[in-house]
Amino acid sequence: MSRPAASPSSTLRRQPAKKRVVLMVATRKGAWLFHGDTRRRSWTVDGPHFLGHSVSHLVLDPRDGRTLLAAARTGHLGPTIFRSTDLGRTWKEARQPPAFGPAANGLAGRAVDHTFWLTPGHASERDTWYAGTSPQGLFRSEDGGVSWMPLPSVNDDPSFRQWMGTAQDGTPDGPKLHSLIVDPRDPAHLYFGMSGGGVHESRDAGRSWTTLIRGMEVVEGFDASDVSFHDPHCLRLCTTNPDRLYQQNHCGVYRIDRSADPAADAWQRIGRKMPKRVGDIGFPMVVHPRDPDTAWVFPMDGTTVWPRTSPDGRPAAYVTRNAGRTWQRQDQGLPASQAWWTLKRQAMTVDDLANPALYLGTTSGELWIGRDEGARWSNLARHLPEIYAVEVASLA
């Protein structure tokens, strides 16, 4: 079996018991696991899994450290979820993958094209998972991903359906429900984003929802009070300050700090402090595992016809260390010219080790690590298929 090129392996030195990381790389043609040593110097490649399947997301359950869920489909076959309880050694298909119910409330019936996003439930709710689909739908599993039930409060609600629009109103490969977030303090407090269709939160485990779009901008000339026009690309919550979220939007980079009066909370466009020649358009949003003032974006060219490539062919991350008041460019080790990268919204992440490293995957199949919180970048793998998602987890 041919393997993608990995970084040169060095001899694994004996280390005291420290955490090691595993990268979960989901691509248009299958999935790979990259197991790193405790220093993140030597990597072992495990894959391909599901060769030929489009894998939108591959996620490890942090509650047990061994259950993986993969959202997959092929060019012909319908969508499904594969589940492993032994870190990818064996896989079993979900008994009941996410599927919409029959037509309800006078609305047209819909069919899931693909599951796009997977989020493990709250630490106290073992075996609960959430899934977002294309076209936009929200699903929950309470048995570890074996069977999935639709949430009618979103999927069959006339207002939500109006905000979602039709399949023709979404991104080129389908409208997405994404960025499912569970508040670490409260399993009933949920967030998600829709491209398009705004940001929404529930404080009763998904029975009811309120919109959270105040302060978010829309394309010039459109009505910002209409939820339909809002296109959040990626939302992230700061785990050490769960009242703070960051957002990469179609129209800029934002931060929100939740208050005692949630209805009055507003997003602040912190991307206005980015260099004008770079702009604040992009897809991924990454937050530091411990410092809520630190976050990263990876800008894309959002001018003219929206090339969605690195501005000027010079890829770079930008980091803020003060919650968006200032930004610094991080491109050491990245190509200096003629690199027309595109990163999808799930394709950049950060680990939670003492000195965190960033990871990113490109649609041209390159996997990179940004050591020292993005200060020094180096390549981990080339020649993978189009990368859809990169997740990282720490293992004991």
Next chain:
Amino acid sequence: MKILMPGALRSYTGSAEVEAEGDTLAAMFADLDRRYPGLRFRVVDEQGQLRPNMRLFVNGAGVRDLAHPLRPDDFVAVVLALSGG
């Protein structure tokens, strides 16, 4: 009836040619799902529609309507439509 399965579905059936019962294509897929759990949803969506890029032939004639009647001696081919990259 006998059914010819494409390679993409043989992880479910284990073989290229299988047998199932049913007086319509929809009933045939319901029986196939009982024999090979999960197969139907990969071919037929939750609204009862044949998925895009899937084709069905009954005795060599192309059919998309899953209400199409079947006889026990019919031969059904499930085919992946040609599609790029």
